[in-house]
Every structure is written in C-alpha cells, then in structure tokens.
C-alpha cells in the first residue's frame with residue numbers, strides 16, 4: 001500500500017505510521033569509527049540496510065558506484081523484507097548533505113527499478129533526534145518478501161544520453177564542488193581534471209540544509225535552477241564523480257521540484273573519463 005505520495009516525510013509522519021504493516025523503514029547508516037550506529041539505537045522496527053555494506057551500488061571494472069543488476073537488487077530488497085506492496089522509508093544520519101546523499105541514491109535505486117512507494121525521512125536521524133523520536137536497540141530480522149524489479153531506463157543516463165545532452169537543450173548538472181568542476185582537483189576514480197562539456201555547476205550542498213536539518217524547498221530549488229540559467233531546459237542529467245552526490249541534485253530537481261526528464265548519470269566522471277577520447281573541459 002502506498003502510504004503517501006510525498007518524497008519526503010517528517011518525523012511526526014513517521015512516528016504516526018510506525019507499526020503500519022505496509023511500512024518498511026530502511027536504516028542505511030553504515031558503521032563508523034564511532035561504532036555500529038544501528039545497534040546503538042534505531043527507529044523501532046527499522047531494518048539495517050547499510051549504504052556501503054549492503055551492495056546498493058556496484059563496481060564494474062574500474063568504475064565504482066554503478067546501479068546493480070536487476071537480480072542483485074531483487075535479492076537485496078526482498079531479503080530486507082520489502083515487497084512490491086511495501087512503502088519504504090529510507091533513513092540516513094542526516095547530519096550533512098553528503099551523508100544525506102545515501103538516502104537520495106537509494107531512493108533513486110527504488111524508482112529506477114519501478115518502485116514508487118518510497119519516501120525519505122527528511123533530515124534523517126538528526127531530525128528524528130530533534131523531534132525526540134523513540135529509539136530501540138532490538139535488532140530486527142526481516143522476513144524475506146518478494147520484490148520484482150521493473151527497470152525504468154528513462155531515469156538513468158548512460159554515455160549515449162550524455163552525448164545527446166551535450167548537443168541539445170538538456171542540461172548537464174555537475175553537483176560537485178567548484179574546485180572539481182573547474183579542474184583544480186579530482187578524486188582518484190576520475191582520470192581527468194574538469195567536467196563534461198556544456199555542464200553547469202550546482203553544488204550538492206545547496207539542496208540540503210544540515211542546520212535545520214531539512215531538504216531544500218521547491219522554491220529554493222526553483223531559484224537554484226533559475227540562478228544557474230536553466231529554468232527553461234528540456235531536462236537534466238545530474239552527475240558527480242560516482243553518482244552519489246548527484247543523486248541529491250536528481251532528487252531535488254525531479255522529486256521535490258517535479259521537473260520532467262531528470263536523469264542520474266550513475267557512472268558520472270568515473271565512467272566518462274574511463275575512455276580518454278571523451279571530452280573534458282575546465283570552463
């Protein structure tokens with residue numbers, strides 16, 4: 001059952017719906033140096049589904065962060081107790097924008113595999129704590145369910161769509177830092193300094209206010225797009241280095257702002273620069 005059509009729910013909504021038999025809360029926090037965050041306290045009934053450790057993203061050759069195969073996601077998601085009827089709420093730590101990107105990337109993964117009953121707790125655990133939400137230390141063992149994926153290619157960009165975008169009014173949005181955009185620095189899975197030609201830069205952290213903590217409103221996102229000069233575009237392809245931070249921009253433009261034809265290039269600069277003949281520019 002679809003419990004809401006809102007991409008973001010707040011702590012009060014989640015508290016009200018805990019115990020609903022359609023709801024599956026996925027806690028995607030990875031263990032850190034501070035220990036196992038899930039074991040230390042989680043939303044009652046939440047299932048541990050850590051972002052890095054569960055296999056939400058796949059490495060193919062030297063390119064990290066790709067969408068896993070349909071079979072791999074069906075196995076993962078079914079094992080977490082999520083069926084096609086479940087409404088999934090994704091929870092991350094929420095203390096900063098980059099961390100919140102785990103939630104937007106997992107949300108995109110559900111959508112790209114055909115599952116619309118999915119929302120994110122706005123602000124993650126930081127917001128849950130602020131609302132004095134209940135915590136439990138009881139580990140939850142999910143009862144395996146059946147999740148059948150149905151791939152939606154229109155939510156994902158690959159090299160062909162990126163090449164088309166360069167030559168059209170579809171805007172490429174680089175969600176990385178300015179320093180990476182202008183080629184002053186790069187991460188080690190990326191082979192060249194700079195960005196895909198014709199891209200504009202909208203830094204990921206403009207979409208998420210960690211002080212509140214809350215995702216940017218539709219008004220703020222409309223202004224971001226306008227300031228970047230892309231208000232009348234034919235669509236967007238968001239990219240970064242590995243398709244993590246770009247999922248924040250994808251989520252903001254597509255799900256919060258409701259703009260049509262927004263894709264995530266999950267291969268991003270790691271994939272783009274894996275072939276040295278593809279153009280990369282610094283201005």
Ligand SMILES: O=S(=O)([O-])[S-]
Pocket residue numbers: 176240241242243244245246268
């Ligand atoms: O590290 S990143 O791929 O999210 S830019």
